[in-house]
Amino acid sequence: MSRLFDTAVSSGIPALPAHARRAAPLALDALPENDLVRHHVNLSRKNLCVDSSFYPLGSCTMKYSPKAGEAVASEPGFLQAHPWQPDSEVQGVLQALGELQQDLAAVTGMEAVCLYPAAGAHGELCALKTARQYFRLRGDTDRTEVLVPENAHGTNPASAAMSGLTVVVVKMDATGRVDLADLRQKVSNRTAVLMLTNPNTLGLFETCIEDVARAVHDAGGLLYYDGANLNAILGRVRPGDMGFDMVHVNLHKTFSIPHGGGGPGAGPIGVKSHLAPYLPGPFLKREEGAWGWAEADRRSIGRYHGAFGNFLNLLKAWVYLRLLGDEGIRRVSLGAVLNANYLQEKLRPMFPIPYGHGRCMHEFVASAIALKDKFGVSAMDVAKRILDEGLYAPTVYFPLLVREALMIEPTETERRETLDRFVELMQTILREAETNPQRLHDAPIRTPVRRVDDVRAARHPILK
Numbered sequence: 353m354s355r356l357f358d359t360a361v362s363s364g365i366p367a368l369p370a371h372a373r374r375a376a377p378l379a380l381d382a383l384p385e386n387d388l389v390r391h392h393v394n395l396s397r398k399n400l401c402v403d404s405s406f407y408p409l410g411s412c413t414m415k416y417s418p419k420a421g422e423a424v425a426s427e428p429g430f431l432q433a434h435p436w437q438p439d440s441e442v443q444g445v446l447q448a449l450g451e452l453q454q455d456l457a458a459v460t461g462m463e464a465v466c467l468y469p470a471a472g473a474h475g476e477l478c479a480l481k482t483a484r485q486y487f488r489l490r491g492d493t494d495r496t497e498v499l500v501p502e503n504a505h506g507t508n509p510a511s512a513a514m515s516g517l518t519v520v521v522v523k524m525d526a527t528g529r530v531d532l533a534d535l536r537q538k539v540s541n542r543t544a545v546l547m548l549t550n551p552n553t554l555g556l557f558e559t560c561i562e563d564v565a566r567a568v569h570d571a572g573g574l575l576y577y578d579g580a581n582l583n584a585i586l587g588r589v590r591p592g593d594m595g596f597d598m599v600h601v602n603l604h605k606t607f608s609i610p611h612g613g614g615g616p617g618a619g620p621i622g623v624k625s626h627l628a629p630y631l632p633g634p635f636l637k638r639e640e641g642a643w644g645w646a647e648a649d650r651r652s653i654g655r656y657h658g659a660f661g662n663f664l665n666l667l668k669a670w671v672y673l674r675l676l677g678d679e680g681i682r683r684v685s686l687g688a689v690l691n692a693n694y695l696q697e698k699l700r701p702m703f704p705i706p707y708g709h710g711r712c713m714h715e716f717v718a719s720a721i722a723l724k725d726k727f728g729v730s731a732m733d734v735a736k737r738i739l740d741e742g743l744y745a746p747t748v749y750f751p752l753l754v755r756e757a758l759m760i761e762p763t764e765t766e767r768r769e770t771l772d773r774f775v776e777l778m779q780t781i782l783r784e785a786e787t788n789p790q791r792l793h794d795a796p797i798r799t800p801v802r803r804v805d806d807v808r809a810a811r812h813p814i815l816k
């Protein structure tokens with residue numbers, strides 16, 4: 353450090369004034385590198401992650417992120433690229449983004465793609481604003497309602513509200529799918545958009561999707577596809593072919609980029625051609641063999657992210673698609689659905705699966721209600737006990753339609769042996785519920801942080 357400082361002085365750069373300098377050097381030198389490395393490695397071990405354990409967190413698609421993506425994203429040419437470099441200097445960067453734009457359009461059946469939203473929820477907001485602009489510029493300003501099924505993910509109604517639109521809840525039928533009669537009653541000339549994920553949050557394919565699309569389109573509304581569950585249908589059926597006009601894809605789910613603790617992720621959106629002029633830009637284009645940028649249409653809603661989105665994450669998704677190829681893309685959905693059905697059948701004798709009469713798609717929702725009624729053991733107790741074995745837990749208490757919900761998504765990147773170990777653990781937990789329920793109430797006892805007091809946290813939050 354002092355060598356650098358001396359060089360700076362001798363090269364003519366003025367030194368800091370005396371009052372701004374430290375009297376003594378920082379104590380950093382006292383910490384050897386190995387201590388620093390151990391500190392960070394041990395910190396990382398306090399966390400559960402897909403690199404350390406099975407992570408069946410329903411709806412979140414916690415699949416393995418191939419390290420090839422990290423390797424490419426660490427290449428200096430990508431790592432050090434600057435968003436405002438001349439196009440001719442960063443043709444590789446632009447090519448990767450441009451091809452990703454095309455690939456996402458191809459797998460979703462859309463005609464234009466905007467890469468920039470930083471998460472699924474951000475994509476929802478961006479797409480709903482795009483839809484509003486579409487209606488506004490057509491003079492169709494009474495369309496202020498967004499239809500959302502009652503089992504929708506919370507971000508759907510939240511994004512609708514943040515876009516200044518009113519949420520109208522559509523009921524589910526007895527099979528756990530959109531209740532067509534209720535939808536037909538609620539859709540009207542005030543409907544802007546219906547937001548739907550297919551398969552839905554119960555892990556069920558919306559078999560009447562064409563009727564749903566017809567009902568919304570006949571009323572002049574648009575269909576929005578929440579792509580959080582796209583891994584279930586990848587390479588088999590496309591949202592665009594089901595009648596959807598807009599879609600977001602969570603690259604941190606279906607396209608394997610790391611979730612990164614809630615961000616930065618990436619939630620690009622795609623739209624059919626009638627909505628393309630309203631999308632945020634700019635877009636990648638290829639002309640005379642060279643990649644470059646095309647500015648957005650003057651009807652665009654404006655920019656939605658600084659620079660060009662979470663570039664290194666977009667790059668990892670591009671690598672992932674190249675690793676898979678056409679055939680690999682189809683294997684994603686095959687594996688996701690096969691693994692979920694394997695687990696569903698193994699767990700069926702242990703837990704009720706209220707909407708699980710037939711095959712599921714990539715996930716299913718079991719219920720701990722029988723344990724609760726018989727032994728006072730809740731879904732939360734089960735989830736916390738799983739953490740004690742070094743595995744992550746299923747999503748709990750969502751969707752709200754299922755009491756004591758345990759939403760399980762194994763993902764396609766897990767082997768049968770891993771799924772079997774999870775089944776054995778669930779058997780152990782069932783035995784404990786009967787013989788030693790206190791063990792479950794006390795869990796977790798082996799994690800760095802024990803059971804937190806939810807009630808106290810809610811009543812006396814420490815927000816600093």
Ligand SMILES: Cc1ncc(COP(=O)(O)O)c(C=O)c1O
Pocket residue numbers: 411412471472473474505507508549553578580581602617619
């Ligand atoms: C069904 C569904 N929709 C939307 C989202 C929101 O996505 P993100 O977390 O990327 O904002 C999620 C996230 O888990 C989800 O599961």
